[in-house]
Amino acid sequence: METTVKTHDGNGTTSAPAPPAELQPFLHDACVTLCAPSMAVSRPDGQITGGCDGFYHGDRRGLSFLTVLAEDVPNAPISGGPDSAGRASFRTVLRGLAEHSPDPAVTLERRRSVEPGELSETLTLHNAGLTSVRVRFTLRATSDLASMETVKSGHTVPVVAPAIEPDGLTWSDGELTARLTCTPAPDAAGHAPADAAELRYSVELGPGERWEATLSCTIEDDKGEAFPPASPRARVALASGTALTTADRGLDHWFARSRSDLAALLLADPLDENDTFLAAGAPWFLTLFGRDSIWAARMLLPLGTELAAGTLRTLARRQGAANDPSTEEQPGKILHEIRRDGLHFGDGLSVPPCYYGTVDATPLWVTLLHDAWRWGMPAEQVERLLPHAESALTWMDEHGDADGDGFLEYVDSTGRGLANQGWKDSGDAVRRRDGSLAEPPVALCEVQAYAHEAAVSAAALLRAFGLPGADRWEEWAQGLRRRFRERFWVEDADGPYPAIALGSDKKPLDALTSNIGHLLGTGLLDEEESRLVAGRLAGETLDSGFGLRTLAAGSGGFSPLGYHIGTVWPHDTAIAVQGLVRDGHFDAAESLAAGLVRASASFDGRLPELFAGHGTRTDSRPAPYPAACRPQAWAATSSVAVLQAVLGLQADAPGGRLTVRPRMAGRYLPLRASGLRLGEREFEVAVDADGAPRVTGLPEGSVTVETEAAPRER
Structure with missing residues (x-):
C-alpha cells in the first residue's frame, strides 16, 4: 500500500507519496x-x-x-x-x-x-x-x-x-x-x-x-581488510612535517587541520607496506581510488615525494594486464577502485571488488610520475616505473581511443557499471546546456587535457632517461591539441568556451561547467583560449564566491545541491586555481582561492568532499551537501595546492632549479611556510609584507632559486 503525506497549497489539502524508507544517510552533522x-x-x-x-x-x-x-x-x-x-x-x-x-x-x-x-x-x-x-x-x-x-x-x-x-x-x-x-x-x-x-x-x-x-x-x-594501516611513523611524518603562518588565519587553520586529517587517511599496500597512499575519504570511500589518490599525491608534492612514490607503485602493481570485460581491465589501464567486497547499487548496477571503470586515472598516473620526478623523486625510482608509463601511453593510444577518432572516451562495457567514468561519475553529470543527458561513448574535455599533459610529460621523461619515443608523443600531443580546437569549442551570447564533452554523435555537449578549469596549465590551450576560459571561471555563474560551481547557474538541470550539477568541490576549484596561476591569470586565481579559504572557516578547517553551490549572493556561509565525505583526501590536499599557487612554486629538481613567484599572495602577507621539500632537501619560504620572497635551507650552490616579488596589494 502506498503511504501518503499531507501537503497544503492555496487550494487546500492534497496527498503526495511519502519519501521512500531507504535513503542514503546524511552526514553533515556527524x-x-x-x-x-x-x-x-x-x-x-x-x-x-x-x-x-x-x-x-x-x-x-x-x-x-x-x-x-x-x-x-x-x-x-x-x-x-x-x-x-x-x-x-x-x-x-x-x-x-x-x-x-x-x-x-x-x-x-x-x-x-x-x-x-x-x-x-x-x-x-x-x-x-x-x-x-x-x-x-x-x-x-x-x-x-x-x-x-x-x-x-x-x-x-x-x-x-x-x-x-x-x-x-x-x-x-x-x-x-x-x-x-x-x-x-x-x-x-x-x-x-x-x-x-x-x-x-x-x-x-x-x-x-x-x-x-x-x-x-x-x-x-577473518577475511582481512583490503589495505592495512600505514605505520605510525608515516602518519606522524605527514601530520607534522610542515608549518604555515600567514596573515590569514583561515588559511593557516585549513592547512593545519588538513595535515592531521590526511595522516589519518593514510593506508599501506599489503604487497609492500612501505608504500603508502591516501584513501579517498570517510566514511564512504576509505580505500584506494586511482583518480583520487593520484590527485591527492600530486597536490602534496611540495611536502615531499614519498607519498607520490608509494601511490605510483601501489597502482603500478595493479596496472591492467589483460582484457577483462567484467572488470573493465585493459592492458596498461590504471584502476578506479578496490573494495573488500563489490558494490551493488540496485537497479542491476554493481561493480566488482577490483574495478577499472575510469578513463582519467591512466593519463593522470603518467603526469604524477613526471611531476614527482620534477619535485625530486629519486631517479632510480622513476626509472623503474617508466615501463608502466609506456604501458599507460599505449593504453591511451589504443584502448582509450577505442574508435580511433583521436580522443579518449569511455563507455560502460558491462552494462552494470558506472555510466560516467570521469571524475564527475554520477549518472546525470554530463549533459547539454538545455539539460538533456549525454549518451555514451563520451569524450570529456578535461580527459583530453590530461592526455595531452601526460604525452608531453612522458616525452620529457623518455628524453631525460635516454629512451626512444619522445618525438612520437610530442607529435601525438600536437595532434590532440589541434583536434580539440576544431571540435570542442562552442559559443553562446557571451562568446566561445569549451564544451564539457563530445557525445555519441561526436557533437559537443555544450553545458558550461567547471571541467574547463582542468584544461588550464596543461598546454592544451593557446594564450587566447586560456584567457577565454579564465574569464568564464571568473564569471558569477561559475564562481559562487566559495569556489567553482560544477555546473553554471541557469543551465538546464542546475541544482545547488546536485552532486555534480551545481555543488562546489574544493579539489575542482583548487585544480583550476593552479592552472590559472600557471597560465598567468592571477586575479581569477586569487578570487577562487579566497573563496575556498572562506568556505573552510565555515567547516572548521575540515572542508568536505563537496558543498552546496548557492553562493555568497544568497548565503553568508556555504550549506553542506548532507551526504558528503568529511574528511576527503583531495579536499584536504587542496589547502596545499592553494599554498603552492599563492607562492607560485615550481620545481625542477633534475635541473637544480626552484621558482618562487608569489603573484597572488597579497592578502596572505607576511607569510612563512617551513618544512617544504625539494627531493631530500628541506627548505622554507618567507614572503615579507613588502612582497619580497626569501628561500632558506637549500645548500648554497645546490639549487638555483628564481624569485619574483609579489605585487603590492591593489
Whole structure:
C-alpha cells in the first residue's frame, strides 16, 4: 500500500507519496573520528544512534548503536566534536544533581580515540557540587555487522544477537567479530528489546570526586581488510612535517587541520607496506581510488615525494594486464577502485571488488610520475616505473581511443557499471546546456587535457632517461591539441568556451561547467583560449564566491545541491586555481582561492568532499551537501595546492632549479611556510609584507632559486 503525506497549497489539502524508507544517510552533522582503515561516526554529542553512525573497520560496521545515558535525570549535551583526526571529546551536564545554584555540578565526559581495529572511550563522571550523588547510567549497544555498501544505500539489516560476557559483549557472524569490553566490569548486564544489550553502572560520588570507566571495541575480520594501516611513523611524518603562518588565519587553520586529517587517511599496500597512499575519504570511500589518490599525491608534492612514490607503485602493481570485460581491465589501464567486497547499487548496477571503470586515472598516473620526478623523486625510482608509463601511453593510444577518432572516451562495457567514468561519475553529470543527458561513448574535455599533459610529460621523461619515443608523443600531443580546437569549442551570447564533452554523435555537449578549469596549465590551450576560459571561471555563474560551481547557474538541470550539477568541490576549484596561476591569470586565481579559504572557516578547517553551490549572493556561509565525505583526501590536499599557487612554486629538481613567484599572495602577507621539500632537501619560504620572497635551507650552490616579488596589494 502506498503511504501518503499531507501537503497544503492555496487550494487546500492534497496527498503526495511519502519519501521512500531507504535513503542514503546524511552526514553533515556527524562527528567522524578516524585512523584508516577504522573510523567512528557519531552524533555531535557522541552518541551512536543509527543511520550511518557506527564503528567501522575495513568497510564493515562492528558497532551500530552505542549510547551512554544517566537514568532519571535530564542529560544535556553542552559540547562535542573532534579534537584531532583520531580523537574527539564530548561533555554532558546531568541536570539537577548536586546543584546548589543555577550552575551545573555533575558532568559526564567521553573521550574517544580510534586506532586501526579499535575504538576506545574513557567515561568520566565528575561531581563539582557540595553534596554526594548517586548516578545510575546505562550503556546500550547493538551491532548489525553491516557492509558499508548496505549502510550507504540506506538499507537496514537485522542486528546480531550479542553474547553477554562478564566484562562486555561480543557479536559475530563467523567472519567478522566485534567485542565491546568495559573496565571496570559493569554492575549488571542484560538483553534489551530488539536484540540490544544494556550494561549498567551505579556510581556514588562525593563532593569533588571523579569516577572513570574505559570502553574498548575491537573488530577482527577473518577475511582481512583490503589495505592495512600505514605505520605510525608515516602518519606522524605527514601530520607534522610542515608549518604555515600567514596573515590569514583561515588559511593557516585549513592547512593545519588538513595535515592531521590526511595522516589519518593514510593506508599501506599489503604487497609492500612501505608504500603508502591516501584513501579517498570517510566514511564512504576509505580505500584506494586511482583518480583520487593520484590527485591527492600530486597536490602534496611540495611536502615531499614519498607519498607520490608509494601511490605510483601501489597502482603500478595493479596496472591492467589483460582484457577483462567484467572488470573493465585493459592492458596498461590504471584502476578506479578496490573494495573488500563489490558494490551493488540496485537497479542491476554493481561493480566488482577490483574495478577499472575510469578513463582519467591512466593519463593522470603518467603526469604524477613526471611531476614527482620534477619535485625530486629519486631517479632510480622513476626509472623503474617508466615501463608502466609506456604501458599507460599505449593504453591511451589504443584502448582509450577505442574508435580511433583521436580522443579518449569511455563507455560502460558491462552494462552494470558506472555510466560516467570521469571524475564527475554520477549518472546525470554530463549533459547539454538545455539539460538533456549525454549518451555514451563520451569524450570529456578535461580527459583530453590530461592526455595531452601526460604525452608531453612522458616525452620529457623518455628524453631525460635516454629512451626512444619522445618525438612520437610530442607529435601525438600536437595532434590532440589541434583536434580539440576544431571540435570542442562552442559559443553562446557571451562568446566561445569549451564544451564539457563530445557525445555519441561526436557533437559537443555544450553545458558550461567547471571541467574547463582542468584544461588550464596543461598546454592544451593557446594564450587566447586560456584567457577565454579564465574569464568564464571568473564569471558569477561559475564562481559562487566559495569556489567553482560544477555546473553554471541557469543551465538546464542546475541544482545547488546536485552532486555534480551545481555543488562546489574544493579539489575542482583548487585544480583550476593552479592552472590559472600557471597560465598567468592571477586575479581569477586569487578570487577562487579566497573563496575556498572562506568556505573552510565555515567547516572548521575540515572542508568536505563537496558543498552546496548557492553562493555568497544568497548565503553568508556555504550549506553542506548532507551526504558528503568529511574528511576527503583531495579536499584536504587542496589547502596545499592553494599554498603552492599563492607562492607560485615550481620545481625542477633534475635541473637544480626552484621558482618562487608569489603573484597572488597579497592578502596572505607576511607569510612563512617551513618544512617544504625539494627531493631530500628541506627548505622554507618567507614572503615579507613588502612582497619580497626569501628561500632558506637549500645548500648554497645546490639549487638555483628564481624569485619574483609579489605585487603590492591593489
